[in-house]
Amino acid sequence: MANGLLDGLVVLDLTRVLAGPFAGMLLADMGATVYKVEMPNVGDDSRAMGPFVNKQSVYFANFNRGKIGITLNLKAPEGKEIFKELVKKADVLIENYRPGTMEKLGLGYDVLKEVNPKLVYGAVSGFGHTGPYSKRPGYDIVGQAMGGLMSTSGWPGGAPTRTGTPMGDVLGGLNLAVGVLAAVVKAKSSGMGEKVDISLVDSVVSSMQNINMIYLTTGRIPERIGNRYESTYPYDSFKTKTTDVIIGAGNDKLYGLLCDLMERPDLKVDPRFVHVVDRVANHAAMKEEIEKWTINYTMDEVATMLDQHGIPGCPINTIDRLVADPHICGDRNMFPYCEHPEMGHLRMTNSALRFTNHPTDPTVPAPLLGQHNKDIYEGILGMTEEKIAELQAKGII
Amino acid sequence: MANGLLDGLVVLDLTRVLAGPFAGMLLADMGATVYKVEMPNVGDDSRAMGPFVNKQSVYFANFNRGKIGITLNLKAPEGKEIFKELVKKADVLIENYRPGTMEKLGLGYDVLKEVNPKLVYGAVSGFGHTGPYSKRPGYDIVGQAMGGLMSTSGWPGGAPTRTGTPMGDVLGGLNLAVGVLAAVVKAKSSGMGEKVDISLVDSVVSSMQNINMIYLTTGRIPERIGNRYESTYPYDSFKTKTTDVIIGAGNDKLYGLLCDLMERPDLKVDPRFVHVVDRVANHAAMKEEIEKWTINYTMDEVATMLDQHGIPGCPINTIDRLVADPHICGDRNMFPYCEHPEMGHLRMTNSALRFTNHPTDPTVPAPLLGQHNKDIYEGILGMTEEKIAELQAKGII
Numbered sequence: 001m002a003n004g005l006l007d008g009l010v011v012l013d014l015t016r017v018l019a020g021p022f023a024g025m026l027l028a029d030m031g032a033t034v035y036k037v038e039m040p041n042v043g044d045d046s047r048a049m050g051p052f053v054n055k056q057s058v059y060f061a062n063f064n065r066g067k068i069g070i071t072l073n074l075k076a077p078e079g080k081e082i083f084k085e086l087v088k089k090a091d092v093l094i095e096n097y098r099p100g101t102m103e104k105l106g107l108g109y110d111v112l113k114e115v116n117p118k119l120v121y122g123a124v125s126g127f128g129h130t131g132p133y134s135k136r137p138g139y140d141i142v143g144q145a146m147g148g149l150m151s152t153s154g155w156p157g158g159a160p161t162r163t164g165t166p167m168g169d170v171l172g173g174l175n176l177a178v179g180v181l182a183a184v185v186k187a188k189s190s191g192m193g194e195k196v197d198i199s200l201v202d203s204v205v206s207s208m209q210n211i212n213m214i215y216l217t218t219g220r221i222p223e224r225i226g227n228r229y230e231s232t233y234p235y236d237s238f239k240t241k242t243t244d245v246i247i248g249a250g251n252d253k254l255y256g257l258l259c260d261l262m263e264r265p266d267l268k269v270d271p272r273f274v275h276v277v278d279r280v281a282n283h284a285a286m287k288e289e290i291e292k293w294t295i296n297y298t299m300d301e302v303a304t305m306l307d308q309h310g311i312p313g314c315p316i317n318t319i320d321r322l323v324a325d326p327h328i329c330g331d332r333n334m335f336p337y338c339e340h341p342e343m344g345h346l347r348m349t350n351s352a353l354r355f356t357n358h359p360t361d362p363t364v365p366a367p368l369l370g371q372h373n374k375d376i377y378e379g380i381l382g383m384t385e386e387k388i389a390e391l392q393a394k395g396i397i
Numbered sequence: 398m399a400n401g402l403l404d405g406l407v408v409l410d411l412t413r414v415l416a417g418p419f420a421g422m423l424l425a426d427m428g429a430t431v432y433k434v435e436m437p438n439v440g441d442d443s444r445a446m447g448p449f450v451n452k453q454s455v456y457f458a459n460f461n462r463g464k465i466g467i468t469l470n471l472k473a474p475e476g477k478e479i480f481k482e483l484v485k486k487a488d489v490l491i492e493n494y495r496p497g498t499m500e501k502l503g504l505g506y507d508v509l510k511e512v513n514p515k516l517v518y519g520a521v522s523g524f525g526h527t528g529p530y531s532k533r534p535g536y537d538i539v540g541q542a543m544g545g546l547m548s549t550s551g552w553p554g555g556a557p558t559r560t561g562t563p564m565g566d567v568l569g570g571l572n573l574a575v576g577v578l579a580a581v582v583k584a585k586s587s588g589m590g591e592k593v594d595i596s597l598v599d600s601v602v603s604s605m606q607n608i609n610m611i612y613l614t615t616g617r618i619p620e621r622i623g624n625r626y627e628s629t630y631p632y633d634s635f636k637t638k639t640t641d642v643i644i645g646a647g648n649d650k651l652y653g654l655l656c657d658l659m660e661r662p663d664l665k666v667d668p669r670f671v672h673v674v675d676r677v678a679n680h681a682a683m684k685e686e687i688e689k690w691t692i693n694y695t696m697d698e699v700a701t702m703l704d705q706h707g708i709p710g711c712p713i714n715t716i717d718r719l720v721a722d723p724h725i726c727g728d729r730n731m732f733p734y735c736e737h738p739e740m741g742h743l744r745m746t747n748s749a750l751r752f753t754n755h756p757t758d759p760t761v762p763a764p765l766l767g768q769h770n771k772d773i774y775e776g777i778l779g780m781t782e783e784k785i786a787e788l789q790a791k792g793i794i
Contacts (some may be wrong), residue, residue, distance in 0.1 A: 005583050005591065022606070030579050049628060051614040058614045058648075059607050109753070128751065131728030137709045141624070141632065145643045145713045146725070149711060150634075152561025152716070153550065160634065160641055160713045162624045163560055164549025168606045174571040174747045181578035182427050183752065186402050188585055194402065195753040202749035205719055205731045207567045209419070210456050212746045216732065217448040217455045222407045222716055227538070227547075227559045231446060235538065237547075237557065246542045248534075259652040312534045316542045316557045319549070319612040319619055322602055328543070331528030335613065349609045352572045352599035353524065355580065356506070356592040 004031010005358040009184065011092040012037055013067060014074075016044045018140070018166055019124045019200065022173030022181070027092070029351050029360045035086065035376065036067040036367060040395055043071075043369045053343040061366040062348050062380030065338060069367025070082035070376050071397050074105050079396045083107065085381055087115045091187070092180055094122040098137060099129045109195045110318040119193040120183040124176045128199030138200050143168025147204025152211055154224040161224070171203035216224035228287075233279040234258070237316065239291050242298040247290065248312035252276065261309045333361055340365040373397055401428010402755040406581065408489040410464060411471075413441045415537070415563055416521045416597065417493030418460035419570030420577070423582055424489070425463035426748050426757045432483065432773065433464040433764060437792055440468075440766045450740040458763040459745050462735060466764025467773050468794050471502050476793045480504065481512045488584070489577055491519040495534060496526045506592045516590040519577040521569045525596030535597050545600025549608055551621040558621070568600035613630055630676040631655065631683055634713065635691040635699075642691060642699040645709035649673065658706045659690040685739025730758055737762040772792055 009032040013024035021044070028034040038044055049059040072086075073079040084107075087093065093112065095102060102108045102123075109121045123129060127140005130234050136142075144150050144162045154161035179196035205212070211222045214230075227246075228236040234255070235242040249258040252275070259267045267289060268271055272282040279286050294302050299315050306313035315321070328334050333350060340346045346365065351359050377383045377397065391397040406429040410421035417443070425431040435441055446456040469483075470476040481504075484490065490509065492499060499505045499520075506518045520526060523535005533539075541547050541559045551558035576593035584590050602609070606617045610629075624643075625633040629650070634641040646655040649672070656664045664670055664686060669679040676683050691699050696712050703710035712718070725731050730747060736744045743762065750757050774780045774794065788794040 005579050007448065009582070016485060018607075053614060058610045061604055062610050127724060128729055130751075131724045133724040136704070139632075139645050139647070139709055141626070141643055141645055142709060142711045145634075146711050148714050148716050148719050149561060150713050151640075154558060154561075155555070158552070158555070161551060161558055162634075163564070164546060164551075164619065164621065165605045165608050167560070167564065167604060170568070170606075171571070171749070174568070174575060177575045178423060178571060178578065179750050179752065181575065182402050182750070183580060185406070185578060185581055185585065186755075188582065189405075192754075194755065197751040197753070198749055199729065199751075201725060202731060202751070204745075205725060206746060206749040207564060208562045208716070208719075209459055209746045210415075211562050211566075212716055212719065212732070213455045213459050214448055215720065216744045216746075217450060221560065224561065227521055227556070228537070229583070233537075237542075237559075243548075246538055248536050248538055250536070307533070312536055312539060314539045314543050316547050317545050319545050319609055321603070322545050322605075323608065323612065327524060327528045327530040328598060328602060332525055332596065332599050334599060335609070347613045349603060349606045349613075350599075352568070352593040352595055352603040353576045353579070354527075354596075354599070356594070357589075358583075358591065363761050 003358055005355060005373045006030040006032040007032065009092065010090045011035065011094065012086055012090045014095040016096060018063065019169040019172040020094055020176070021046070022166040022170060023122070023124065023176040024067060024094055025063050025065065026351050026353065027353040028175045029362055030353060031231045031358070034067040036064055037072050038067050038069065038369060040071040040073050040370065040397060047369070053346065056340070056343050061340060061343060061346060064349055064366035065362040066364045067367060068376065069369060069371040070373050071370040073396050074107060076396045078391070080106060082381070084115045087112050087119060089380065090116065090119065091184060092120045092122060094176065094180065096124045099125050099134045113193060117193060118187050118191055120180055120187055120196065121193065122176050122180040122196040122198070124172045124200070124222040126200050128202060129197045135357045139165035140200065143172070143200030144226065146201045148208050148211070149204050152208070152222050152224060154225055158224065167201045171207055172198055172200040175203045184247050221315055228283055231280070232276050233283045234286055234290055236287060238287065239297045240294045240297055240302055243316055245294060245299045245302040246314050246316060247306060250312070254311055255279070257309055257311050261305060261311065262290070264293070265288070336361045338365045341368065370397065400755055402752055403427045403429040406430065406489065407487045408432065408491065409483055409487045410478070411490065411492040413493060416444045416566040416569040417491055417573070420466060420521065420573040421491055422460050422462065423574045423748050423750065426759055427750060428755070431464040433461055433466050434469050435466065435471050435553065435766060437767065437794060439470040443715070444766070450743070453737070453740045458737060458740060458743060460762035462745055462759040463761045464764060465773065466766060466768040467770050468767040470793050471504065473793045475788070477503060479778070479793070481670070484509050484516060485513045486777065487516060488581060489517045489519065491573065491577065493521045496522050496531045510590055514582050515579055515588055517580040517584055517593065518590065518669030519573050519593040519595070521595040521597070522574045523597050525599060526594045529617060537563035537565040537597065540569070540601045543598045545605050545608070546601050549605070549619050549621060552623045553621055555621065565597045565601050568604055569595055569597040572600045587670065625680055628677070629673050630680045631687055633684060635684065636688050637691045637694055637696045637699055639695040640713055642696045643711050643713060644687065644703060647709070651708055652676070654708050658702060658708065658780060659687070661690070683766055716761070733758045735760050735762045738765065
């Protein structure tokens with residue numbers, strides 16, 4: 001990865017499945033040297049998760065592109081010693097085991113900081129490394145439910161609703177990347193490492209910022225209100241001949257433009273809709289009036305008219321539409337390709353990180369299990385071929 | 398902020414409302430010196446957004462705690478010159494104007510990097526600074542709709558659904574923090590700054606990682622499937638006497654424990670439910686069987702039984718429950734207090750960033766408009782009191 005922003009940063013990535021690997025992926029996309037350390041013969045659980053191409057997991061391939069694959073048995077005493085040698089050469093370690101697992105292996109932060117005082121140790125877990133629930137298993141859906149997101153997503157009278165993507169894991173991975181990079185900034189100047197402790201539940205609670213503030217300030221418990229917002233209207237989804245469309249005419253000027261476009265000057269002076277507060281209070285009636293217009297067109301027809309008249313709005317994209325979009329897929333290159341040795345021409349989902357002078361588009365495929373063992377154990381740790389063969393035979397690598 | 402991880406990092410924060418201020422908040426919580434630069438007499442739009450305490454916006458107070466408040470009119474020639482003096486003393490600048498706005502002000506990255514080559518310039522916008530849609534206005538709901546999140550969130554047969562929090566803005570803010578910190582790591586070693594260009598739409602598309610991969614690999618368009626997951630079952634919400642409860646018995650072992658707890662050994666050998674693939678294929682029948690049991694209890698009763706039997710699961714928390722939770726509010730301190738000069742004892746929502754040796758809990762309140770003008774214009778830029786009074790009279794600060 002030439003000219004990467006994080007060139008020279010060495011990361012040991014012990015993570016599995018999503019939240020942790022997502023953070024490692026962001027660092028690899030930015031040019032860090034990320035060693036994906038997996039259990040010999042087994043590997044990351046997500047190697048068994050679909051979809052598959054030529055029996056290889058696309059799930060794994062996507063979150064682990066650009067990483068260097070080595071195997072190492074951290075339960076074997078010899079494996080632990082080899083791991084400490086790797087820690088000496090690393091800037092960052094990330095893991096998403098259940099809290100206490102690394103300590104049980106004798107490889108907790110307290111041990112590893114003695115091995116390398118500059119090490120930034122990043123952990124992401126369901127509930128974090130402290131507190132009464134810390135030992136509970138944490139999954140994405142638990143983060144979304146415990147963190148308040150599900151209770152506030154969905155429709156009045158309907159069920160609490162999770163997001164279509166594992167958002168708890170994504171938020172946890174992003175927070176881990178923020179924490180690790182902040183600690184790297186410090187370590188580079190102070191020579192002292194740090195332990196970063198990210199929880200999926202905290203990450204979701206933190207995403208609820210102003211929603212929490214409504215309760216903390218007014219005592220009102222925020223409920224499910226569908227697609228509208230509490231502070232302005234019309235700012236919602238509206239029925240069309242096809243899929244619903246988004247209109248975000250959040251102030252008086254934009255509302256005026258919308259009334260003009262709908263050829264409904266009467267709505268500008270209708271006492272129910274004159275000011276933002278009126279439109280919020282009478283949102284149901286407002287929606288009915290707007291849908292009298294939107295229902296005559298398709299989603300794309302409405303979105304095009306809004307765009308032509310300078311009114312914020314957009315289609316609700318399904319995934320096939322993202323992939324066909326000239327801006328998202330074209331200019332912003334959200335679905336780049338790499339050539340995978342077993343999967344061939346593989347399309348991935350990009351990160352959102354873009355820099356003027358440093359490329360981040362992934363081009364190197366995810367490793368096969370232990371693919372780079374020889375490179376690392378010989379090239380970096382200086383082992384002989386015989387030693388490597390012996391470790392392999394003993395199941396240590 | 399003593400002992401902050403980012404002590405000494407100077408950030409100029411020109412952002413308004415949510416995505417940008419959220420990123421600045423994360424940096425301030427970690428100890429960076431963040432100058433919140435606002436338009437004289439007007440300030441951040443979110444100062445007018447509720448809820449309010451003593452006429453002060455809680456919305457603003459939450460996202461801008463720990464920042465230093467100065468006013469500066471960037472449209473006035475003298476304001477631009479003062480701004481460039483501040484840029485010389487800064488490590489980072491963040492803004493969330495519509496793309497092109499800073500260039501129109503004569504303060505685009507190309508100009509500012511000449512003023513300070515080390516500057517890390519971070520921008521977050523609806524569609525990013527490049528591509529055919531870059532000039533379109535971007536709002537959270539547009540990010541959620543354009544990025545594919547809404548089309549995949551919700552219930553079969555129901556409407557596309559946004560999240561209860563402005564998740565597009567939160568994801569954009571987190572990505573901005575990741576990009577800025579990575580560029581700071583580089584700038585510290587190379588002496589060269591960088592421009593970071595984050596888009597809300599990209600941020601949402603990137604959060605859809607494996608959901609996108611299903612379409613890219615198989616051609617199937619992911620749809621709304623409620624709270625269940627495609628890869629395992631039972632892993633869903635289930636009806637109780639009160640609110641729905643989450644059960645995540647994702648593998649055969651946990652499923653066996655659940656059958657034992659429900660006193661339904663017959664379900665273990667029922668051919669519809671023997672393997673994970675069977676349970677996924679027959680998820681509707683499986684849900685029905687499980688709800689025969691859960692419906693006899695309250696949400697909390699089921700959650701407690703699951704916890705006692707080592708089966709992953711949890712309540713679906715409303716916001717009041719978050720605030721009363723001994724783990725979330727207690728140990729993890731997700732709702733810390735500060736003393737605000739006009740709002741008094743104010744409770745905020747914490748970030749998810751936790752470090753072993755560096756505190757991140759916010760303690761300093763958000764600034765009043767221009768509160769620190771004298772400190773900065775006299776203390777940092779060395780202006781006389783007369784000069785400051787003159788600039789104030791002219792509406793430049």
